Amino acid sequence: MHKNNHITKLQSGCRGQAAPPFKPLLCGRPLLEAFWEGRMKVYKLEHVNILYDDVEDTKFLGIFSTKEKAEDAMKILAKQPGFKDFPKLIDGDDIEEGFYITEEAVD
Numbered sequence: 001m002h003k004n005n006h007i008t009k010l011q012s013g014c015r016g017q018a019a020p021p022f023k024p025l026l027c028g029r030p031l032l033e034a035f036w037e038g039r040m041k042v043y044k045l046e047h048v049n050i051l052y053d054d055v056e057d058t059k060f061l062g063i064f065s066t067k068e069k070a071e072d073a074m075k076i077l078a079k080q081p082g083f084k085d086f087p088k089l090i091d092g093d094d095i096e097e098g099f100y101i102t103e104e105a106v107d
Contacts, residue, residue, distance in 0.1 A: 040106040043070040047083055047099050048090075056095065063104075070101045 045061040061077065064070040071089070078087035078099070086097035 042104050042106055043067045044102045044104055045070045045073055045099065046102070047077070047086070048095065048097055049086060050095070050097050067101060067103070074099045074101070 043064045043066065045064060047059045047061060049057040049059075051057050059082075062070070062073060064073065074089060077083045083099075086099075088098045090096045090098040090100050
């Protein structure tokens with residue numbers, strides 16, 4: 001099936017029917033086109049502790065729809081045990097102890 005047929009099929013559930021209790025994520029042509037073209041972005045939140053020498057303990061903390069939501073989660077976690085010793089956001093390519101927020105494309 002061609003991808004445009006998928007778009008039509010997914011959109012058909014968004015209009016002309018009784019409203020569901022929630023709005024479908026894939027409702028609306030711009031969002032679907034962004035999805036098919038790989039332009040949708042998510043933000044991955046991780047925390048790194050260096051245990052000894054070059055041994056790292058990396059905690060995967062979640063995927064967020066916006067960078068702001070990832071930062072909000074980071075602010076909450078930064079006060080918790082296991083995170084509060086290294087609460088800063090690391091902005092660079094060098095491995096340091098702290099939080100990392102990485103933009104990822106959804107394909």
